[in-house]
Every structure is written in structure tokens, then in C-alpha cells.
Amino acid sequence: MSLTKKEWARLEKKANDLRALTLQTTFWAGSGHIGGSFSSIDILTALYYKYLNFDPKNTDDPDRDRCVVSKGHIGIALASMFSDLGLIEKEELKTFNLTGSKLGMHLDSNKVKGLDASTGSLGHGSAMALGMALAARINKKTYKTYLLLGDGECDEGSVWEAAMATANFKASNLITFVDRNHNMIDGNTEDVMALEPFADKWTAFGFDVKVVNGHRFDELCEAIEYAQSAKTKPVCIICDTVKGAGVSYMAGNYKWHYGAIDEAKFNLANEDLANYLKQRLEVAEKEGK
Numbered sequence: 476m477s478l479t480k481k482e483w484a485r486l487e488k489k490a491n492d493l494r495a496l497t498l499q500t501t502f503w504a505g506s507g508h509i510g511g512s513f514s515s516i517d518i519l520t521a522l523y524y525k526y527l528n529f530d531p532k533n534t535d536d537p538d539r540d541r542c543v544v545s546k547g548h549i550g551i552a553l554a555s556m557f558s559d560l561g562l563i564e565k566e567e568l569k570t571f572n573l574t575g576s577k578l579g580m581h582l583d584s585n586k587v588k589g590l591d592a593s594t595g596s597l598g599h600g601s602a603m604a605l606g607m608a609l610a611a612r613i614n615k616k617t618y619k620t621y622l623l624l625g626d627g628e629c630d631e632g633s634v635w636e637a638a639m640a641t642a643n644f645k646a647s648n649l650i651t652f653v654d655r656n657h658n659m660i661d662g663n664t665e666d667v668m669a670l671e672p673f674a675d676k677w678t679a680f681g682f683d684v685k686v687v688n689g690h691r692f693d694e695l696c697e698a699i700e701y702a703q704s705a706k707t708k709p710v711c712i713i714c715d716t717v718k719g720a721g722v723s724y725m726a727g728n729y730k731w732h733y734g735a736i737d738e739a740k741f742n743l744a745n746e747d748l749a750n751y752l753k754q755r756l757e758v759a760e761k762e763g764k
């Protein structure tokens with residue numbers, strides 16, 4: 476797999492648009508889970524804008540791919556992305572998390588078309604995604620199911636019960652991502668509840684594990700294409716990321732798990748995002764094929 480400069484740059488620009496829109500929505504809402512949104516946005520961009528068989532105009536297609544964002548607290552990023560995909564009116568983003576809005580902090584799949592699962596109670600998405608993957612097998616469907624977990628979320632025992640079952644049932648049509656941003660709600664994962672040796676744990680549970688830089692589209696794309704061709708062993712892609720990626724005062728700081736943004740912070744974050752895009756486009760230009 477080689478990502479062309481053009482394709483790489485397209486994904487970079489899209490991820491930047493999504494970060495900017497998520498920031499804007501956070502500003503409108505007054506606050507939001509922005510740190511874990513910004514660590515996951517590149518993964519979501521690779522999925523929804525390159526790999527998922529997902530037509531926003533035909534979300535009822537039973538053959539389309541499924542995607543369960545188990546770290547449902549990033550509803551603010553998901554709502555922004557679904558708005559970019561045309562599934563939520565831009566104006567509705569201004570109501571995000573307000574009383575009476577159809578967009579709660581954790582999105583409701585009964586209210587947002589195309590969203591495969593209502594998540595937010597951490598640890599539940601894995602079993603839901605596995606169910607969708609096994610249903611594909613039973614119904615003789617070829618769709619794939621993609622699952623995005625947080626690393627702090629992996630403190631939940633239910634993640635490992637589902638992982639054990641995924642490997643047991645050889646559900647290689649389920650592709651698992653972990654947003655390994657090393658931070659959770661109240662500190663660094665290794666200080667709160669150590670996860671390392673994290674890759675070894677997934678391997679021991681029967682997964683073929685790939686560790687990638689979750690902010691490099693060349694690595695993400697290569698790992699996804701590898702996982703898509705898995706025949707029996709399910710693949711877990713551990714994405715090394717930065718909480719709050721792209722914004723100087725948020726990056727790597729767990730205190731930006733959830734935060735409020737005033738106008739000065741909003742403006743500074745927008746400047747940072749513009750610089751972040753510039754730097755990343757330079758890498759794409761230099762290292763793309």
C-alpha cells in the first residue's frame with residue numbers, strides 16, 4: 476500500500492476541517508469532550524472518508540459497513556462529522572447538548588441517521604460490534620464492522636470479555652481500533668490503571684496486533700488494508716495518538732478530556748490547527764508517493 480501525496484493531503488484537509496468544526500461546535504456548546512475527539516479524528520477520517528462502504532444517502536443499506544464508536548463521549552466529533560457527511564443539518568450543531576436538542580453529549584442512534592450504536596457507557600461497544608460482525612456471518616453478508624475503543628475504556632472488563640469472544644469466534648470481519656492517547660479522564664493511563672504491555676495483552680487474547688502512529692494516514696491506511704484482508708485472526712490496530720492533537724494548550728494534557736472554550740481559546744486553537752495542518756501537509760508532500 477502506498478498513499479499518494481494527493482490522497483494523503485485530501486485526508487489531512489478533511490481531518491483538519493473536522494477538527495475545526497468540532498472546535499466550533501465546542502465553542503457553541505460552551506464545552507465538550509474535545510481532547511479525545513482530537514485524538515480520534517484521524518482514525519474516523521480514514522474510516523468514513525476512505526474505507527467504509529457507507530453512503531450517507533443510503534444509510535439503510537443492509538450491506539453497508541458498520542462502525543461502532545464505543546468511546547461515545549466524543550459525540551461532539553461524531554456530530555460534526557455526521558454534519559459534514561450531510562446527515563445532520565449544520566444549524567443543528569448549534570444546539571449540541573442543549574435541552575430539547577436531538578444531539579445529546581452522547582449521540583442517540585435512534586435520532587442520528589447512519590449512526591450504528593448509541594454509546595457512552597464505556598465498555599459496551601465491543602459486544603455490540605461483535606454482534607454486528609457475527610450477524611454478518613449468519614446472514615451471509617460481506618460487510619465489515621469497525622470498532623473504536625478508548626485506551627482508558629479498556630479498564631472495563633466487558634472489553635476483554637468481548638475480545639475473548641471475538642477471537643474465539645474468529646470474527647476477523649470485525650476490525651478493532653484503540654485510540655491509545657495515553658490519557659483518560661483523570662490522568663495518564665499508566666498512573667491510573669496501567670495498561671502496558673498493552674499490545675501483548677491483545678495478542679494474548681488472540682488478536683493480530685498492529686501498532687501505528689494514529690496521526691499518520693500512511694500508517695493508518697496500511698494497517699486498515701492489512702486488517703481488511705484478515706481471514707481468521709481478528710486484527711486490533713493500536714493507534715498511538717495525542718489527546719487534544721493539534722492544539723498547543725490541549726495536546727497531551729488529560730485536563731482537556733472535557734473542557735470549556737472562551738473566545739480567546741477558540742481563536743488560539745484555530746491558529747494552532749492551521750499550523751498543525753501546514754506541518755502535516757509538509758510531511759504528506761515529502762513522504763507521500
Ligand SMILES: Cc1ncc(C[n+]2csc(CCOP(=O)(O)OP(=O)(O)O)c2C)c(N)n1
Nearest residue numbers: 511548595596597625626627628658659660
Ligand atoms: C461505564 C462508564 N464509566 C465512566 C464513564 C465516564 N467517562 C467518560 S470518558 C471517561 C474516560 C475514558 O478514557 P478514554 O477511553 O481513554 O477516553 P479518551 O481519552 O480517548 O477520550 C470516563 C471515565 C463512562 N462514560 N462510562
